Amino acid sequence: MSFYSAIFYVLAIVTVIATFLAITRRHALHAIVYLIISLIGTALLFYLLGAPFLALLEVIIYAGAIMVLFIFIIMMIQIRSSSPTRGAALKQWLPAIVLCGIAFSLAAAMVLADPATPVPLTPAMAGPREFGHFVFQQYWFPVEIASFLLFIALVGALYLGRGEEKSPAKQTEKAP
Amino acid sequence: MIVPFSHVLLLAVILFGLGAACAVTRRNLIMILIGVEIMLNAAGLVFVGASLKWQHLDGQAFVIFIFAVAAAEVAVGLALIVFLQRRTGSVDADRYNLLKG
Numbered sequence: 001m002s003f004y005s006a007i008f009y010v011l012a013i014v015t016v017i018a019t020f021l022a023i024t025r026r027h028a029l030h031a032i033v034y035l036i037i038s039l040i041g042t043a044l045l046f047y048l049l050g051a052p053f054l055a056l057l058e059v060i061i062y063a064g065a066i067m068v069l070f071i072f073i074i075m076m077i078q079i080r081s082s083s084p085t086r087g088a089a090l091k092q093w094l095p096a097i098v099l100c101g102i103a104f105s106l107a108a109a110m111v112l113a114d115p116a117t118p119v120p121l122t123p124a125m126a127g128p129r130e131f132g133h134f135v136f137q138q139y140w141f142p143v144e145i146a147s148f149l150l151f152i153a154l155v156g157a158l159y160l161g162r163g164e165e166k167s168p169a170k171q172t173e174k175a176p
Numbered sequence: 177m178i179v180p181f182s183h184v185l186l187l188a189v190i191l192f193g194l195g196a197a198c199a200v201t202r203r204n205l206i207m208i209l210i211g212v213e214i215m216l217n218a219a220g221l222v223f224v225g226a227s228l229k230w231q232h233l234d235g236q237a238f239v240i241f242i243f244a245v246a247a248a249e250v251a252v253g254l255a256l257i258v259f260l261q262r263r264t265g266s267v268d269a270d271r272y273n274l275l276k277g
Contacts, residue, residue, distance in 0.1 A: 002178075004178045004179075005178055005179045008178055008179045008183070009179070012183075012187045015187070015191065016187070016190055016191065016194070019191055019194045019195075019214060020194055022198075022210065022214075023194055023195070023197065023198035023202070023207070023210070023211065023214070028204060028206045028207055028210070031207060031210055032210070035210060035213070035214070038214075038217075039217065042217055042220075042221060045187075045221060045224075046220075046221075046224050046239075048178065049178070049184070049224045049225055049227075049228045050224075050227070050228045051224045051227065051228075051236050051239070053236075054220075054224060054236055054239050054240070057240070057243055058220075058243075061243050061246075061247060062213075062217070062243070062246070065247070066213070066246065066247065066250050069250060069251070069254060070206065070209075070210070070250075070254070073206070073254045073257060073258060074206060076258070077257070077258060077261045077267065092200060092201045092203075093197075093201050095200065096196065096197040096200040096201050097197070099193075099196065099200075100193035100194075100196060100197055103189055103192070103193050103196075104189055104190065104193055107185060107186050107189040108186065110182065110185070111182040111183070111185070111186055114182050118180065119180060120178055120179055120180050121178045121179065121180065121181055121184075121225070121228050121229055122178075123178055124228060124231060126227075126233055126236060130233070131233060131236060131237075134233040134237060135233075135237050135240060138234075138237065139237050139241075142241055143240075146240075146241050146244035146245075147244075149244060149245065149248050150244055150247065150248050152248075153247070153248035153249075153251045153252050154251065156251075156252050156255065157251045157252055157254075157255035158255075160252070160255035160256055160258070160259045161255045161258055161259065
């Protein structure tokens with residue numbers, strides 16, 4: 001086992017444990033903190049797999065901006081802890097466990113049956129400069145679509161989050 | 177030498193399964209969104225691993241778009257959660273049973 005693969009397995013174990021703790025926490029704020037650990041582990045995996053720019057973006061966008069947004073919303077709205085009903089929870093856990101078990105067993109079978117499994121990946125690194133050249137030469141149109149998507153999401157979030165105000169129709173009714 | 181690509185796939189499947197389990201079983205709307213985030217993250221991990229396996233930058237370019245989609249989804253989803261909390265006073269997905277007979 002080489003140095004890189006040891007790093008990979010350590011990061012994988014840390015990420016999986018942090019994710020498992022995140023999805024089983026009772027309070028959403030604790031889940032967010034564990035999820036930040038999981039996302040930083042994923043960012044280090046990105047760096048290990050040769051994507052340093054994406055690792056930076058993962059830390060800045062995911063672990064930074066999105067998680068802060070989550071924490072902001074959790075602290076803004078009061079979450080009433082509802083008493084859980086055990087039967088309903090079991091009814092929901094059963095399909096989740098069955099589906100995840102099927103997916104995991106298929107993946108394990110694929111790993112065992114794949115003839116290319118012993119071939120390890122060779123380390124390579126794509127720097128931000130060539131990555132940027134590649135994206136803006138090959139994928140300039142999807143970049144524009146993504147920017148439109150973000151703009152539409154911004155407008156939608158503003159529309160949903162607007163405060164209660166008098167509708168302009170009523171005002172014009174009152175005016176005459 | 178890093179690990180084989182199938183180990184990366186296995187890790188991504190585990191993460192995706194954990195995210196799917198979170199999205200299916202939890203009833204807090206914020207936890208459901210967190211599950212969706214975990215699933216998107218696992219998909220990004222597969223793309224980066226495939227990008228290294230075939231020595232091509234297409235996979236990494238797709239992860240950029242996954243980030244954009246995740247950011248848009250979180251913005252709209254959290255705005256919806258705030259809207260629903262204002263409207264019904266609850267973020268419990270089981271309480272939205274207005275149409276139940």
